[in-house]
Amino acid sequence: MKTNERVVAEKLLQIEAIRLNANEPFTWASGWKSPIYCDNRKTLGFPFVRDYIKSELCNVIFSEFPDIDMLAGVATAGIAWGAMAADQLKLPYIYVRPKPKEHGLGNQIEGYYEKGQKVLVIEDLVSTGKSSLQVVDVIRNAGMEVAGMVAIFTYGFPQAAEAFDKAGVPFKALTNYPTLIDLAIERQIISADQQEVLLQWSQDPANWKK
Numbered sequence: 560m561k562t563n564e565r566v567v568a569e570k571l572l573q574i575e576a577i578r579l580n581a582n583e584p585f586t587w588a589s590g591w592k593s594p595i596y597c598d599n600r601k602t603l604g605f606p607f608v609r610d611y612i613k614s615e616l617c618n619v620i621f622s623e624f625p626d627i628d629m630l631a632g633v634a635t636a637g638i639a640w641g642a643m644a645a646d647q648l649k650l651p652y653i654y655v656r657p658k659p660k661e662h663g664l665g666n667q668i669e670g671y672y673e674k675g676q677k678v679l680v681i682e683d684l685v686s687t688g689k690s691s692l693q694v695v696d697v698i699r700n701a702g703m704e705v706a707g708m709v710a711i712f713t714y715g716f717p718q719a720a721e722a723f724d725k726a727g728v729p730f731k732a733l734t735n736y737p738t739l740i741d742l743a744i745e746r747q748i749i750s751a752d753q754q755e756v757l758l759q760w761s762q763d764p765a766n767w768k769k
Contacts, residue, residue, distance in 0.1 A: 641681035674702030688719035
């Protein structure tokens with residue numbers, strides 16, 4: 560029987576939202592070299608995959624965070640997922656920009672909210688957790704309470720787990736890197752040698768060299 564984590568990982572691999580290449584690593588915006596590239600935006604172009612992931616997000620929200628007042632999407636990649644989940648669950652919704660607008664009202668939080676509301680943050684991808692937790696700070700500074708964060712995929716870096724613990728933010732992801740690698744081995748997408756390389760990278764991605 561497939562677990563939900565495996566099913567989500569399988570769908571991301573099927574539509575190539577996640578790509579693995581241990582021989583020719585990708586370069587992230589941070590400058591890190593990586594044998595994996597994740598672009599969950601691609602899921603928006605596949606209605607049945609999109610619907611499944613939306614349903615899984617709602618299931619996690621409903622079961623793990625039942626007493627929230629509102630959802631908050633992280634701009635830009637988390638905006639669509641947050642909006643879809645909020646619509647499904649009939650919850651109020653806001654989204655948070657990485658920095659305030661440079662015109663108009665200069666908003667960083669878009670949408671209607673009130674101080675004291677309990678907010679769940681929706682993210683598409685978590686790596687180190689740094690940018691995601693900056694959004695948490697913005698929400699807290701606006702006088703709201705952050706109940707936690709839910710993402711589609713996490714690399715499961717140790718520094719991310721430490722950062723979420725330190726910030727006091729419960730975190731859940733629909734699927735994760737170890738599940739993905741196990742599935743890729745099973746489907747013969749990668750070899751045993753490549754598996755070792757991929758696992759080494761996940762332990763120290765900042766200093767990893769092919």
